[in-house]
Amino acid sequence: MSNAIQTAGSVAPSHEGPRAWLRRFVSGDEVAHIVTLLFASTILAITGLLVLQLWTNSRLSRVQSGWHFFFMQTWDPVFEHFGALPFLYGTVVTTVVALVISVPLGLGAAIYLAELAPRKISDVLAFLVDLLAAVPSVIYGLLGIFLVIPLMREVIEPFLKRTMGFLPIFQGPAYGIGLLTGGLVLAIMIVPFIVSISREVLLVVPREQREAAMSLGATRWEATWHVVVPYARGGIFGSIFLAMARALGETMAVTMVIGNDPRIAASLFSPGYTIAAVIANEFSEATYPLYINALVELGLVLFLLTFVLNGLARLLILATEQRGVAHS
């Protein structure tokens, strides 16, 4: 036993090094370091594998269409024309509609739950919000078909036409099925993410921040809006990113209400199609290699889109943070 330690010591340049390492190893520090590092590297490995798979399995389509894939408006499996533009458009529009509806709603709800509501009510509602986040998306799709679509067709879309019909986005026949309904169902789905995470980050803002603002004469709302919310900005943006990612990749709930028609129309009432939806719809019956490759390339495009939108959002945060610093 002592021999072994001596040998190990004589091999290493420093007498302290390996022993100290071994001690840390035994006490758990190094084990934890290695194990957690391994776990963290799986994220990188999964991302890498995913991109590699998408890249290699879309070769035929990439070679055939090149950059045209992004700009072609036709998606015709019979005559073998594959273009991603209508799906890109539908994905971006539904996600933007979803965020426009859900960010103010979610943030407002989170502020109420964290700052204004009595603790008991806040806890009960937060529990319900977490439940909503766990509901499978097909349930939201059914909610869309049986509740949102008739509501849109009979009430909301006629109302929008009457009041804001001069805008091109609120024109055309209103079936209750389409981009707007898709965005609305997505908004319903992602609000729980924004509320749940934003509430948590608002709750951990130090009490001193709030007290300092109020001691300077700020009202409760002024303290919340000008001090607490900016302090928690990073976490709130994080919740919005997560919600956006969910909206970009959502399949089932969207495909049930969007009309699944690869068409680019200015009106939000018109049917559309998203990338995730077309992959789910057509993959199982895609009968020839080029068709399958084109669907895989759509997956690659979705990955790129998520990447770009996340990057843009992060730039936005950086910009606003610098402005905040300049003000103070």
Next chain:
Amino acid sequence: MRFTGTWRTILAVLLVVGGAKAQSAVLINAAGSTFGYPIYSKWFSEYHKLHPNVQINYASIGSGGGIAQLTSHTVDWGASDGPMTDQQLSAAGFTILHFPTVLGGVMPFYNIPGVNAELKFTPKALAGIYLGRVTRWNDPEIASANPGVNLPATDIVVIHRSDGSGTTYIWTDFLSKVSPEWKSRVGTSTSVRWPVGLGGKGSEGVTGLVKQTPGAIGYVELIYALSNRIPYGDVQNPAGVFVKATIESVSAAAAGAARNMPADFRVSITNAPGKSSYPISSFTWFLIPAKISDAAKRQATKEFLTWMLMQGQAYAAGLAYAPLPHPVVLQEEKDIARIQ
């Protein structure tokens, strides 16, 4: 003592089961058509009761997936709602035999406020509606076939399947046969570029959209319409008769087409001749390799196919599929011998 007895019994059962498995268990994997899934799972479970050593697993992943998995030797059998194309057959690199299993029909159904009558559709009307040429319910093309029905001037909302499906294949195959414009502009496939309309996911999605949208028309397969009690329209066949889709009229279409059945069974029977034939009908097929090297699997495959053509057909009507007409059964029985 009680425990010993129980354990001894369990041990004996395990030994017997294990012994039987080790002796002659045959496991066959099949994949493909979702349309045929209900009857296939019924057949496989009934057959397993008769022959406990034969276990057939079926994954209803869609016809395209079935063809792909058979071609890549992932499964033993495939199943498809459309016959394989020459291109697909040559890409497979080994001989694949088509065995028609049962028949299905696809029918138009609609939601017109104030109209409860069973509408009659000419092929021209259906093609016109799905091409976006016929846009109102009181269009002469529809009205002339339905005297006495008070059709409103409502806009027609066209609904189609958004997911790739054998139902769409049969529907577009029919439209391609009756409309040259459809054939050249849209074509026949499990997914097509629709000139107009909204897509619903699955039969339930199409049904949901049609029921929700005033003025809508959609299409579903017979089994779905019958089991969900959806009223649907009649379609005019080449003999000029308006026929309602039923198990009998779909089988009649197969009998009408049987006279010109090609040797490899790769045939479309939409728009089939015969006064009582329902025009939007189709076979669905098992795809079986002509050469099965595993002797036990080969034997089990041949025996199952024979059973399917005889006793198996009796289960069809109960599940709202049309059984194969007799001449087709006879022709298929001869083909079983080609499996080597």
